[in-house]
Amino acid sequence: MKHIKQSKRIICALLCIVMAIFVVACQSKPADSSESSSSAMFTAGTYVSKAAGQNGDIEVEVTVDEESIKDVKILKHNESPEISDPAIERIPKAIVDQQSLAVDTISGATVTSNGIIAAVTEAIKLAGGDIAALSVKKDSVKASGETTEYTTDVVIIGGGGAGLAAAVSANENGAEVILIEKMPRLGGNTILSGGAFNAVDPGRQSKQGIEDSVDKHYTQTYEGGDKLGKPDLIRTLVENAYPAVEWLESLGMKFEDEVFTVLGGLWPRAHRPSDPLGTGFIKTYEKYINENDGIKVLLDTKATELMVDGGRVVGVKAEGLEGDVILHANNGVVIASGGFAGNVEMREKYNESWPSLTDLKTTNHPGATGDGIALVEVVDANLIGMEQLQLLPMGDPATGSLSGNIEKGVENRIFVNKSGDRFVDEGARRDVMTKALLEQEDAYMWVVLDSVDYPTGDEKNNFNESMNELIEQGRAFKGDTLQELAEAIDVPADNLIKAVEEFNKVVETGGPDAFGRTLFDQKIDQAPFYAGPRVPTVHHTMGGIEINTSAQVLNKDGNVIPGLYAAGEVTGGIHGTNRLGGNALADIAVFGRIAGESAATKK
Numbered sequence: 001m002k003h004i005k006q007s008k009r010i011i012c013a014l015l016c017i018v019m020a021i022f023v024v025a026c027q028s029k030p031a032d033s034s035e036s037s038s039s040a041m042f043t044a045g046t047y048v049s050k051a052a053g054q055n056g057d058i059e060v061e062v063t064v065d066e067e068s069i070k071d072v073k074i075l076k077h078n079e080s081p082e083i084s085d086p087a088i089e090r091i092p093k094a095i096v097d098q099q100s101l102a103v104d105t106i107s108g109a110t111v112t113s114n115g116i117i118a119a120v121t122e123a124i125k126l127a128g129g130d131i132a133a134l135s136v137k138k139d140s141v142k143a144s145g146e147t148t149e150y151t152t153d154v155v156i157i158g159g160g161g162a163g164l165a166a167a168v169s170a171n172e173n174g175a176e177v178i179l180i181e182k183m184p185r186l187g188g189n190t191i192l193s194g195g196a197f198n199a200v201d202p203g204r205q206s207k208q209g210i211e212d213s214v215d216k217h218y219t220q221t222y223e224g225g226d227k228l229g230k231p232d233l234i235r236t237l238v239e240n241a242y243p244a245v246e247w248l249e250s251l252g253m254k255f256e257d258e259v260f261t262v263l264g265g266l267w268p269r270a271h272r273p274s275d276p277l278g279t280g281f282i283k284t285y286e287k288y289i290n291e292n293d294g295i296k297v298l299l300d301t302k303a304t305e306l307m308v309d310g311g312r313v314v315g316v317k318a319e320g321l322e323g324d325v326i327l328h329a330n331n332g333v334v335i336a337s338g339g340f341a342g343n344v345e346m347r348e349k350y351n352e353s354w355p356s357l358t359d360l361k362t363t364n365h366p367g368a369t370g371d372g373i374a375l376v377e378v379v380d381a382n383l384i385g386m387e388q389l390q391l392l393p394m395g396d397p398a399t400g401s402l403s404g405n406i407e408k409g410v411e412n413r414i415f416v417n418k419s420g421d422r423f424v425d426e427g428a429r430r431d432v433m434t435k436a437l438l439e440q441e442d443a444y445m446w447v448v449l450d451s452v453d454y455p456t457g458d459e460k461n462n463f464n465e466s467m468n469e470l471i472e473q474g475r476a477f478k479g480d481t482l483q484e485l486a487e488a489i490d491v492p493a494d495n496l497i498k499a500v501e502e503f504n505k506v507v508e509t510g511g512p513d514a515f516g517r518t519l520f521d522q523k524i525d526q527a528p529f530y531a532g533p534r535v536p537t538v539h540h541t542m543g544g545i546e547i548n549t550s551a552q553v554l555n556k557d558g559n560v561i562p563g564l565y566a567a568g569e570v571t572g573g574i575h576g577t578n579r580l581g582g583n584a585l586a587d588i589a590v591f592g593r594i595a596g597e598s599a600a601t602k603k
Contacts, residue, residue, distance in 0.1 A: 040066035042127040049122035053079050053115030055465070060092075060116065062123035069096055072120055079112045080464065082191050082279050086184040087112040095120055102137040107366045108183055145323035152178045152296070154599045155316050155329040156336060157303045157372065160188020161278065161585065162568025163336035164285035165592025166599070167295050168251070170334075171288075175600035177295045178327055180318055182302035183367045186286065188338050189569070190278040190588065192365055194402060194462040196262035196270035197255070197589070198582035199241035204259050210268050214238050220266050221583060224429055225542070225576020228385065233574045236549045237583070237590050244589040245271060253284040260409040261519060263394060264430035264581035268409075276464030281585070301325055306333065306375055306564070313379060313563035332563040332599040335553070336592060339541035339569035340370025341389070347538060352387040353431075353577070355438070361400020362538040363392065372570040376545055379564060382556045384572040385543035390579055391434040393445065395537025396475070403463045404475045406447055406454075406532035411521035413449040414503050415534075417441060420486060420495030422503070427519035431578045434536050446489055446531040448500070450524045467530060476532040485529045500524050540579050544572035550603050551595035565599050567591040 042064040050059040059076040062069065072092035079088065087109035094103040101121055105113035121131060154170045156163045159181030167179045185191075200212050217238040222229055245255065254274040262270040273280035289295045300321045307315035307326075313333050318325040340346040341364040347357045362368070373383065393415070396404045407413045410427050417423050417440040424436035437445055453459065457468040457478075470476035479485025482500055486493035504523040506513045545566045546554045553564040568588040575583065597603075 041068070042066055042124075042129050045127065047123040047126040048075065049119050049126065050076075051115050051118035051122060053077055054084065054111040055079055056469070058112070058115040058119050060119040060123060062120055062127070064124075064127050064129070069099055069124070072096055074116065077112075079109075080277065080279075082185065082187055082282055084109050084112040087116060090184070091116045092120075098138060099134075100136070100138055101131070101134045106184055108185060110366075147324040147326060148320070148322070149326045149328070150178055150296075151328040151330070152176045153329065153331045154178075154334065154596070155180070155327045156334045157316060157375070158188065158336035158338060158568070158570070159183070159186040159297065159299070160336065160338055160568065160588070161190030161281050162338075162570075162588035162592035162595075163188070163334070164282065165589050166334045166336055166565075166567055166596035168285055168288050169593040169596025170600040171292060171294050171596075173597050173600035175294070175331060178298065179295065180298045180301040180303060180316070180325070180327070182300070182371070183365070184300055186297070186299070187278070187282045187365075189364055189368060190585065191282050192363070192402065193278040193585065194262065194405075195273040195276070195278050195280065195585070196260075196265065196462075196582040197241075197245065197273070197585040198262075198265060198269050198580065199245045199271060199586060200238070200269055201242055201245065201259060201271065204257060204271075205269065208258060208268070210259070212267060212269055216267070217241070217269065221575070221580055224266060224580050225578050228388075228576035230573045232549050233547070236594075237574060237587055240590040240594075241586040244586065244593060247593065248281070248284060248589065251284050251288055253280050261411060261427070262581040263392070263407070263410060264428070264433070265410070265583075266427070266429070266580055270582040272462070276460065277462075278585070281589075298325065303337070303371065303375060306378055308379060311562060313561065329563065331602045332565055334551075334595045334599050335372045335375065335545065335564070335566040335570055336568045336588075336595070337372035337375075337570050338368045339364070339544065340368060340373065341538045341541050342366060342368035343370045346370045346373075347389060350386040350543065351389055354389065354391060357389070357538055360391070360536060360538050361395060363395065363400060363402050364538070368569075370541075372545065372566070376553065376564075379553075379561050380555045381553050381561060381564070382546040382558070383544065384546040385576070386572065388542035388572075388575070388577050389538065390430060390540035390542060391536050392430055392539040393433045393437040393534060393536055395535045397444070397533050397535050400535075400537040403465065404470060404532060405463065405534065406461055406467065406470065406476050406530055407449065408453045408462060410519050412452055412524070413447055414499060414524065415445045416448055416491065416496060416499050417445055418491060420491035420493070420499060422499045422515060425513070425515040425517040427517050429578050430539075430581060437536055443536055445534050446491070447534055448485070448496070448524065448529065448531050450526040450529050452522055452526055454530065470532065476530055478528050478530055480528050482529055485531055489531045489533075540584065541569060542572060542575040542577070542579055544570045546573050547571050547591070549594075550598045551591050552598060552603065565595040567595040
């Protein structure tokens with residue numbers, strides 16, 4: 001028995017010695033051994049790759065060492081300024097900070113975000129990285145910082161055109177301002193728009209031989225909304241539209257010399273900004289904010305509740321990236337949070353005029369979800385015209401957006417359906433045109449025009465896209481003859497040729513037009529010919545918070561709610577059943593300006 005115990009001790013000792021030798025051997029392996037090298041995550045170096053963005057390829061440069069992604073740079077891109085800026089700035093940083101390809105995209109710039117991620121992914125493949133491992137979503141922990149409090153004169157909810165107009169106006173009237181915006185950028189729907197701004201402008205219009213008047217603008221707006229808009233609000237809009245143009249010009253904004261008729265605008269009084277899309281408006285306001293003291297902007301900050309004391313609105317509670325935010329307003333709060341065309345549930349709740357809108361896309365940015373409507377419930381604010389929703393016949397088939405629309409004005413183009421036939425007055429109200437389009441095969445149409453607006457194809461449309469770019473992307477089509485164009489868009493050539501010939505005859509003789517069209521300029525007869533596809537899309541919500549001519553919010557008894565103002569698409573009562581094209585940007589500038597002044601002076 002003694003011998004057995006001694007044998008066990010010897011065996012244990014030998015095992016311990018072997019294990020010790022094994023551990024020492026493992027620890028003594030050289031750092032540059034083949035096993036260590038094979039565990040490297042990347043082949044160190046700098047790699048360049050590209051992927052498709054919103055407006056073409058995005059080219060990136062990615063630098064890695066063996067263990068990590070060290071740097072991501074955007075080398076080239078054609079993305080829209082302002083709109084894509086948050087993605088350009090944030091996505092590369094997020095990839096490096098999180099060491100992951102599974103980073104959150106930027107709301108309002110999703111296509112650009114995905115383009116950057118895709119380009120970086122291709123570069124990481126070249127570096128030998130494990131794409132699957134890098135594509136696993138990491139748990140994100142929301143910052144739970146302490147509540148931040150501010151006190152100012154005027155708090156503005158929403159950083160689109162109306163909110164920025166209010167901020168500048170309030171500051172011009174002596175107020176300190178804090179503007180909060182839930183999105184990671186300023187601009188709202190304004191920055192995505194075509195920029196058309198309706199205003200009676202004798203100086204510009206007389207040079208083009210256009211007769212117009214404020215009364216005519218009033219009548220077309222009032223009757224164009226089936227006389228359901230509030231006359232005093234409409235009068236305020238049309239009388240202050242051109243002064244708002246002058247105000248914007250005084251702030252440095254530039255408009256083109258010639259006015260035009262925008263889709264559904266009914267008359268040539270639309271002013272085209274010199275900068276593409278709505279960027280000119282936003283840049284103008286940002287320039288003022290950057291050059292003047294007294295306006296603070298908080299991005300990624302969502303209003304959650306109005307603060308009320310003794311029946312007066314005295315501030316706003318909000319949520320930011322770093323925690324809760326409380327904003328005390330000495331004078332008042334302006335709600336300029338936009339409409340709800342991007343909120344499918346709200347659209348269905350209030351829709352009374354259209355078939356189900358569940359499956360329709362929208363022209364609006366992702367933040368257009370009607371947040372302001374919920375905010376005013378606590379103060380019993382009145383809502384007006386909520387059932388009035390505007391559709392456009394001009395949505396991009398893939399995205400629903402306004403981009404890709406080849407027309408530059410109403411007068412020189414026609415619409416044809418899949419059979420190559422005209423089907424509506426192309427100068428009519430937006431609801432009239434959209435209802436007619438919904439009755440066509442697949443609710444699908446082609447905008448057809450000639451080379452008058454595009455002599456070389458490099459000229460830009462209202463959304464800063466050239467015809468040649470759109471053709472290259474397969475979003476527009478070209479034919480040296482109408483026969484060739486018909487073949488390119490797969491419509492019967494005889495029908496398309498007949499539609500154009502009949503249109504040209506009306507232009508030449510002055511009518512009458514088979515569809516009652518009255519807005520004409522030149523024939524469609526100069527080759528090459530172009531066509532672009534369009535579908536119905538949800539565009540504008542005419543209903544919202546009721547205000548008076550001072551932009552003060554009214555309660556359900558028709559009384560002013562002290563300390564609360566509103567402007568822009570969050571409001572209702574101006575446009576009735578149908579908003580004229582070009583009136584939205586006038587609306588947000590006019591009433592944003594009024595709201596800012598009223599809040600600053602505690603009107």
